[in-house]
Amino acid sequence: MFNQTTDVTVIRRVAIVGSGLAGLTAAILLQSHGHDVTVFEKSRGPGGRLAAKRVNGSSVDIGAQYFTARNPDFLPFLARYAGPDSFAKWHGRFGFQAPTGDWWAFPEEPRYVGQPRMTAITRALSVHVPVEAETRVGKLARRGDGWSLEASGGRDLGEFHQVIITAPPAQARALLADSGLGFLAEQLNDAVSRVLPCWAVAAHFPECPWPDHEGMRCQHPALDWVANNSSKPGRNGQGQWWVMHASSAWSQQHLDTAPDRVAGKLVDAFRELTGYPGMPDEMLSHRWLYARSDGGGQPGHLWFEENGIGLAGDWLSGGRVEGAFNSATGLVQAMASQG
Incomplete structure (x- = not known):
């Protein structure tokens, strides 16, 4: 069409x-x-939500983390108007956490990202x-x-x-x-009334803090999503940048909390989730007032x-x-x- x-x-x-x-x-x-x-x-x-922030030697996606292409017209549209090199498959290991705390694999489905950052597509x-x-x-x-x-x-x-x-x-x-x-x-x-907020935090670690997954849907009071941004195609730089999205309820409760305090709290939640003992050497935060719609x-x-x-x-x-x-x-x- x-x-x-x-x-x-x-x-x-x-x-x-x-x-x-x-x-x-x-x-x-x-x-x-x-x-x-x-x-x-x-x-x-x-x-829009295809957002990224530039950091030393690379960039980090703070909005939408990936996209699917179930509509057969979608990828051809992007290839024609954004160019075939503006996006690529993200060959990551994706897991979701059951209420029991166990980790399960995401259903198999191609997942794509903008290259070298999500904004490459809209630009x-x-x-x-x-x-x-x-x-x-x-x-x-x-x-x-x-x-x-x-x-x-x-x-x-x-x-x-x-x-x-x-x-x-x-x-x-x-x-x-x-x-x-x-x-x-x-x-x-x-x-x-159905649009929910989301705090996003990007944290840089000098070493890999979690080797099991590149993207995780979490069962945690503070965290909803965690991803290794450095594992996406086209990203470079030393160490690893990880992105943390807070849950909607937690984001609503901390809507007016100072960004540096939000970053500290979500990094603490990440360390609790993964058991990683170290600390990041750089952090940044972004508050999305209108992140996603809850049904309707x-x-x-x-x-x-x-x-x-x-x-x-x-x-x-x-x-x-x-x-x-x-x-x-x-x-x-x-x-x-x-x-």
């Missing part, structure tokens, strides 16, 4: 809020259909479409049959026929409410045809990285069927 173009009689101007995987996928597909797209990103660069995708970085969309205003966009500082961003919002549901709801679209904002109330309706996407406003994101399609792609492709198909 993604490599087909459609003859269009009307070229629409479409604004896309957010340059994560969903936003960039939607932008590329709409542009391939002949539409004029502009992506607005509040941060300095694209990525490569972003070169195909116009992206206005460091631009937070603050308000939509009706202009005829379209929308005028205004930045949070009041700057005019132009007029568009349609708008796609790929921000997390809390941010999407706020934008709609600030735009006088309360009737649409209210439809996100349940989704907002999964319609794939939302398309309000009468308003010309669509929403896409992994939170609408299973919560996985691949879900962002599925959500965006579904939304573009719905918009195309409008004619």
